[in-house]
Every structure is written in structure tokens, then in C-alpha cells.
Amino acid sequence: MxxxxxxxxxxxxxxxxxxxxxxxxxxxxxxxxxxxxxxxxxxxxxxxxxxxxxxxxxxxxxxxxxxxxxxxxxxxxxxxxxxxxxxxxxxxxxxxxLPLDMHVDFGNNAQLARQLGLRPDGRFGEDGLGWLGVASTEVRTVGELAKLVEERLHRRPLLIGDPTQALGRIGWCTGAAQNMIGDAIDAGVSVYLSGEVSEPTVHLARESGISYLACGHHATERYGVQALGEHIAEKFNIMHRFIDIDNPA
Structure with missing residues (x-):
């Protein structure tokens, strides 16, 4: 092409x-x-x-x-x-x-939801960049969600909060979106997932009573570009290969 x-x-x-x-x-x-x-x-x-x-x-x-x-x-x-x-x-x-973060099919947030079995039902934050939803019925606590993240993303998340806390509304935004935790709290989540963590993130999570999972910037953003590449390859009949250059951040 x-x-x-x-x-x-x-x-x-x-x-x-x-x-x-x-x-x-x-x-x-x-x-x-x-x-x-x-x-x-x-x-x-x-x-x-x-x-x-x-x-x-x-x-x-x-x-x-x-x-x-x-x-x-x-x-x-x-x-x-x-x-x-x-x-x-x-x-x-x-x-x-940002266009790849936001896309409803190929976006990083959409693809992270597919990886973790999250069911999206809303948005929050500027331009609706953050996603809202619930977990599958098999995942009932924050600790179980953290374990699922580790299994699917091959990265142990940093958990701020009580692992036994029951899951309610979940917010997520891939990459360096820890600064959106305030918007997630305002949206009524009990758990918020992103890629990175900053010093204020810990205090905001603890003092608001929600749990926070820092799942890795790179780890949360592997999947959107793969999905887009596969779509292009199928639509235009070209060869596609995803190459994962590991990054612990």
C-alpha cells in the first residue's frame, strides 16, 4: 500500500x-x-x-x-x-x-479492558480520556485484580490500598495518568488503575479510601498499537510484526 x-x-x-x-x-x-x-x-x-x-x-x-x-x-x-x-x-x-489512547476499538484503554476483562460503561476526565467500568464476576477484590494484572501484563503492579477491599466502580487510564486520580475519585471509583505512580498519588488514594494500582507505563500500553497494526495488516493485506522492547517503567 x-x-x-x-x-x-x-x-x-x-x-x-x-x-x-x-x-x-x-x-x-x-x-x-x-x-x-x-x-x-x-x-x-x-x-x-x-x-x-x-x-x-x-x-x-x-x-x-x-x-x-x-x-x-x-x-x-x-x-x-x-x-x-x-x-x-x-x-x-x-x-x-492521545488518539491511540482514546480509540474505542484499538485504543490502549480499550485494549487494557480486554486484557483484564473489564466492562466499560463510562468516561471521566478531560476529553473523556479516562474509562469507567466494572470487573468480571470472577474478580471480586482489589488483590484478585492485582493478581490478574500480573498474570495478563506480566508485570507485578504496585498496590496502594487494602487487597481485601471489594471491587466496585473501576477507573483506568494507561501510561502516565496517575495525575487523573482526582478525577477518578470524583467519578466515584473504588479502584483506579494507571501505569505510573507519583508521591502525591499515594496520599490521594489513602486519604480518599480508594485503591490504586500502578501497572507499568509500558506494560499498559503494549496492546493498542498491536491491535491497530493487526487491523492495518488485515485491511490492506500487508505484513505486520509487533516488537516488544521491554521497559520496566
């Missing part, structure tokens, strides 16, 4: 114009015109680029790309090495941040 065709399809499918994001969404680095092999990954690290090149990728699609607001804009050091590898080998880079 054509690079421009893919860029247009993804832009429309993920509705990128509706978001006020911290980076440009869509085609970030222009490579060859035709795409037969697509590699997906969480972050456009040099390790991912090198692994994609080994597979003969024509394009790479990630959740965490480049050109973040407030970054040093010079093409030096790590940025130079990454961009040089892409440009020399004529490989395109597509990146989708």
Missing part, C-alpha cells in the same frame, strides 16, 4: 484533528512510497528501529514518537542517531499518542 494512503487512513480512523496533544500525530518521518511490511512497537527507540530494520520494515508505527512539546529541538545525540537510522534506510515513522 502507499505511504500517503496509510497516513490518510490512520488520520481519519483515529480522528487526530480533535486532540490537543503534546506531539504531532500521524506521519512523523517520511520514508519510501510503498509499504509492504509494517512493524509496531510502544516507543520509537533506537532498539526498536534496529529490530525493525532487521525485519525489512518499510514503516514503523508507535505510540511514543518524537518532537514532544518542550524538548530540545536540535538534531543531536540520541535524536540524531534515531532519525539518521530512519532516513538512511528510507523507513517511515508513524506515531499516535
Amino acid at each position: 502507499g505511504r500517503t494512503e496509510l497516513a490518510q487512513y490512520l488520520g481519519q480512523a483515529l480522528d487526530i484533528t480533535r486532540f490537543r496533544d503534546y506531539c504531532p500525530n500521524g506521519l512523523q518521518v517520511e520514508g519510501r512510497d510503498r509499504i509492504a511490511t509494517l512493524v509496531t512497537g510502544v516507543t520509537a527507540s533506537l532498539a526498536l528501529i534496529e529490530a525493525a530494520l532487521d525485519l525489512g520494515a518499510d514503516a514503523i508505527l508507535v505510540h511514543h514518537g518524537y518532537f514532544w512539546r518542550g524538548e530540545d529541538q536540535r538534531i543531536v545525540g540520541m535524536r540524531q542517531r534515531r532519525l539518521k537510522s530512519l532516513l538512511i534506510h528510507d523507513v517511515s515513522l508513524f506515531a499516535f499518542h
Whole structure:
């Protein structure tokens, strides 16, 4: 398929114009015109680029790309090495941040819900970025939910709260959304899941009486980009491979 065709399809499918994001969404680095092999990954690290090149990728699609607001804009050091590898080998880079978090089918929040058997029934926070719902009937306590996270995401979560607490309303938002815990509390959750934890998060959880699960930024955001890559491969009959460059954060 054509690079421009893919860029247009993804832009429309993920509705990128509706978001006020911290980076440009869509085609970030222009490579060859035709795409037969697509590699997906969480972050456009040099390790991912090198692994994609080994597979003969024509394009790479990630959740965490480049050109973040407030970054040093010079093409030096790590940025130079990454961009040089892409440009020399004529490989395109597509990146989708908030649009991939939000999408109802391919989004990180939607895919995390599928991994954990959560049933979404609402949203909270700015632009409805956070999701609300309930767990399956087999998971009844916070401790059981934490165990399920470890089994499905292959990452032991940090649990702030009482493992024996009964589950009620659950809120979740992948990645570094620990700062949305106040919005989750206002939305009436008894448990909130995200990727990371900050010092104030602990006190907010304890003093509000809810439980908080920090499940890993990378661990919670593996699944959206995989689902999107599989969709593209099926729709346009191209090869797709997800490469997981492990990150303990």
C-alpha cells in the first residue's frame, strides 16, 4: 500500500484533528512510497528501529514518537542517531499518542479492558480520556485484580490500598495518568488503575479510601498499537510484526 494512503487512513480512523496533544500525530518521518511490511512497537527507540530494520520494515508505527512539546529541538545525540537510522534506510515513522489512547476499538484503554476483562460503561476526565467500568464476576477484590494484572501484563503492579477491599466502580487510564486520580475519585471509583505512580498519588488514594494500582507505563500500553497494526495488516493485506522492547517503567 502507499505511504500517503496509510497516513490518510490512520488520520481519519483515529480522528487526530480533535486532540490537543503534546506531539504531532500521524506521519512523523517520511520514508519510501510503498509499504509492504509494517512493524509496531510502544516507543520509537533506537532498539526498536534496529529490530525493525532487521525485519525489512518499510514503516514503523508507535505510540511514543518524537518532537514532544518542550524538548530540545536540535538534531543531536540520541535524536540524531534515531532519525539518521530512519532516513538512511528510507523507513517511515508513524506515531499516535492521545488518539491511540482514546480509540474505542484499538485504543490502549480499550485494549487494557480486554486484557483484564473489564466492562466499560463510562468516561471521566478531560476529553473523556479516562474509562469507567466494572470487573468480571470472577474478580471480586482489589488483590484478585492485582493478581490478574500480573498474570495478563506480566508485570507485578504496585498496590496502594487494602487487597481485601471489594471491587466496585473501576477507573483506568494507561501510561502516565496517575495525575487523573482526582478525577477518578470524583467519578466515584473504588479502584483506579494507571501505569505510573507519583508521591502525591499515594496520599490521594489513602486519604480518599480508594485503591490504586500502578501497572507499568509500558506494560499498559503494549496492546493498542498491536491491535491497530493487526487491523492495518488485515485491511490492506500487508505484513505486520509487533516488537516488544521491554521497559520496566
